[in-house]
Amino acid sequence: MSTVNNKNSSEKIKKKNLTNKIKDVSEPEIIIEEGKKDNTTENRGEWNSTLQFILTCVGFAVGLGNIWRFPSVAYENGGAAFLIPYLICSITLGLPVLILEMALGQSLNSGPATAYGKIVPMMKGLGWGMICCSTFLSTFYAVVISWIFYYIVKLITGGFSDIVTCDNSWNTIFCFSIVEELKCKNESFPDINYIFFNDTCLEIPKNMTPSIFREITYEDNNLDPSRILSAAEEYFYRSMLQQESDFINNILKPNWKLFLCYTAVYIIVVLIVWKVFFIYGLTLDGSSIGIRYYLLEPDFSKLLSAKTWKAAATQLCFSLSVGIGGILSLSSYNDKHHNFYKDALIIVFADGFMSVFGGVTVFSILGFMAKQLGQEINEVVKSGTSLAFIAYPEAASLTTFSTIFSLLFFIMLFLLGVSTQVCIMSSLSTGLYDQFESLRKHKEKLSFLAAIVTYIAGFLMTFKSGKFLFEIFNQFSASFNLLGLIGLECITITYIYGIKNFQRDIREMLGKPTNWFMKIFGPSGHYFAFCLMIIVPILTLILSIYEIVATITNELVYGSGDYIIVIPPGLTILGWVIGIIPLLFVFGAALTDIIKRKISGKGVIGTLKPNSKHSSIHLYEPPFLVRKLEEFIEK
Template identity: 30%
Template sequence: MSSDKGRGSWASKTEFILSCLGYAIGIGNVWRFPYLCYRNGGGAFLVPYLLMLVLCGIPLFFLEVCLGQFSGTGCVTVFKIAPLLKGAGLAIVVINYICTSYYNVIIAYPLLFLWKSARSQLPWENCQNDWNTPKCMELNAGAHTQLLMNNSLLGPSERWRTPADEFFHKEILQISDGIDTPGGIVWPLFVANVVAWVVIYTCIINGVESVGKVVYFTATFPFVILAVLFVRGVTLPGAADGIQFYIMPKWDQLSNMKVWADAAVQIFFSLGPGWGGIINMASYNQFKNNTKLDAILIPIVNCGTSIFAGFVVFSVLGYMSHQTGLPVSAVAAGGPGLAFVTYPEAIGMLPLPQLWACLFFLMLFLLGVDTMFVQTEAIISSVLDVYPWLRASKRWITLGSCFSMFLLSISCTTRGGLYLLQLFDWYSASISVILVCIVEVVIVGWIYGVGNFARDIGFMIDRPVERYWIVSWKYTTPIILTFIFFTTIIYNTEVRYDGVAYPGWAIALGWTSCLISMICIPGYAAYKLITSKGSILERIKANLKPVDWGPSDDLQRTLWKSHVEMNYEM
């Protein structure tokens, strides 16, 4: 019998796998990976990408799943394994709180597009709307396309804009001139944000019991939509040109260190380690679940989905190129520009554009809410694990958490909200999440001991841990994470959006949002050392030893202790 009866668990292994897939497969698989692939050598990019998956992505995913499942606890209390570094768990909560607040506004965008798409003509098909400016230019095969290609030479206010560009920025966002002119609240966006938060709260109100049921739809239906869009895309004229542009190998790019850095960063952020979500989801597993199979299957499906999404995106961009006369390189984009400008523009050229628009934006919404489920639940579970007496009021804790993050997200629903969102996205988690993962692998590989951890996993899954995992956790993964950490800093340029530079105070705010979480790690360590007794060396050693570490299930804990005594010394 578990010593923590009120915590809950997955009703089946399927719920855990679907939740992990929904968490790992997000909007970034659609708007980031395809662009990175074409920009970094096409098919050649798959070499560093898959290599990083094997050397870093899968081992790190397996490590976090094992930490959560073995301890049966969330991303803060799991650091009982090395109490001095519990600040990494606090950093995770801070990162999630900041990022989840603004991320919800991103999934509000598809809701507005869905609402606007339900009409006889898509509102971004032409320049005859109230929000259009004299700089609006409809895409067609003609001399005007050359002007669009020269946009990079013009300032933000001088550029020619497509109808979809102006629809997104002028109608959906009603965007201001910069972050220093926030303007008022954009009320349709505010309402969409409220609706998104209500959906999130309704789905996680009962924790894993409700999330486990919802993911049967939210985690699987995007694959159905993706398959439908793929069939539609590859049957279009010009699709082959777009796909060729996407995957054509440029082998000379492999000598560029930036390509390897992009591959490592994409694997890292695509799988989602360091955010606490993986640890938290695994903590609800049955203790004897075979984590090894899960940790291999889920990252492979995630990466396969990213590659497949590239075919979906670039087949339609090839059609767009065919229809307008613009080269594929001129229409390809990454980030929000791909999801909310370029792809909608291409959809507008298809027969039955309303159908394809609704399917695409429903897919984006579902991809987003799956990630939100996990990140929000990670915050709530962390609070309840630290203060288990609050579990009787879990619904109120959930409501309070969602409402407080909703209040924080309101700032991103103003006319300058996208600038603020871009700022947080650029700085808040890009470095701090990597640092959290470095702390995790150092704890397992060098402090608790990779041999001890392998022993624990072997006891848990009744299978020996192969040398591949041991070498990865002790050497390979820490080295690659260190590489990612420093390359992220080196290649981190000052944030911009649509050519608009940010003022110094905004950049300082961005770095502050990053440092707030990172400071938790040394800050908590200093607190533990100050409040402990003995010499500095004695305090450090005492606080690096595991405290109350082991399975949360009483029976398994007893058996594990006997296993430890028979095999190794703690």
């Protein structure tokens, strides 16, 4: 990692531990003896400063998940109703698991590939399951970044008008353009309104609203008004994606421009590993409709839907990047006594703020579009995944410096996406050289190899039927598998390793809580212990079962209207493979470890106890579950 400095002197480590450690007479200190080296710290390195760590974690967590994915998931799950389970999940799932992973990485100075094996050898596959999950995520994440890069190139080359007008070769008679209608009005008397239909400006009668007149015009021409699409949406599907509805006959037809953008994104990511819309949107006519839908008009019936809670939980995990090993990897480079609790609070607040902020911006623009089209908010855009690529260009088209505003927005999205992608690639590399220490001198080669693997896995998503594959990866990469990994993670730490052992490790790093508030809500307090032991395992189990049942019983359909995608059975099987593989790492590694111990004559119970590489092994006390299992085996 480029942001860490190697510590070469064990004497410096001892001095730092002695000066920073909070004294506790009831618990012995762990001090590196003179002349001995902490090989993990020496080889892995450490952050230069707290600020570097916080900014990197925020850059990892705050990304496309907030600006692109959060509004789209909220759009598909009832707007304001989605915010309630999202907030509840943030407090009961997101923050506790974030603290768990930061504490684990910092305590063990290990990435996910080796951290779980140190505390519970049988669960060493848990880390590799997380790395596998993050690899699948990075595959389709890179495709979204390539879409953004495509827009940046289009804007730089002066093609903004192609995105927001209806006079292009790919546009249909159902195209709706705010820009074209403003041109009609500007070329005539200012007090007369027009709609733009079939390359013609039609005057709106004084006793009619634009939306009603538009609907009548389409019906008079034997056209279905529900098929009306904004120019930006037609550009997204018909020009950039060149989306085809027949998967089999178009899967090998490349979309060369998008393919080149996808390749460029990976080149940029590898190189990096190596060495005003908010306020303007609120001023638009009809923006209040979108704000009410998003913040003030919750459909409380959605709260009774497991689908909404599942969407909130998976979006939160996706956004905070918990359960995929990235935060754990970054925390493993911290000083042993770094206050990660404050960092966790900052990350959760920044992530939540940016999610709500991005949602307000998008929904204010959707409200404006809904009023112009005479449609409900949930009918304006056909698919949530295209939301940001439609709403922002439409808003920018009404500004004086539309190209500049659009360009700045997509550059921001690009930087957010690349920062997250770089961290995911680094997490994969960290896992490999933590597991195989001989590879540490080949970090650059590992990063390049990781990029090549995910590049090959995702390049078909840039083809004309690529949206089918994209939706499969989007659906299954962070679904029941991610929730299952998080549930198993909490069970491993709290029941098998022992919540008291884990709390002791935290207190060794941060000291004992000094007041009642920290005793309850601190990182080693009762609240987080309750969440990790009870709430998170139960919540993830229920939502995982729901997701599995819903996926089995329901046809996988995405989008609507002319751009609907129905996933064929063969691709559904691919989705199940993507979903199950991370979990197979966990159970496969556990079974392998048990068999090896049986063959070698070692006690099976040893696979549930920390190994010799755990720095606090001499303080370990077997928890209730392990003691009872040991008693049962001895009988």
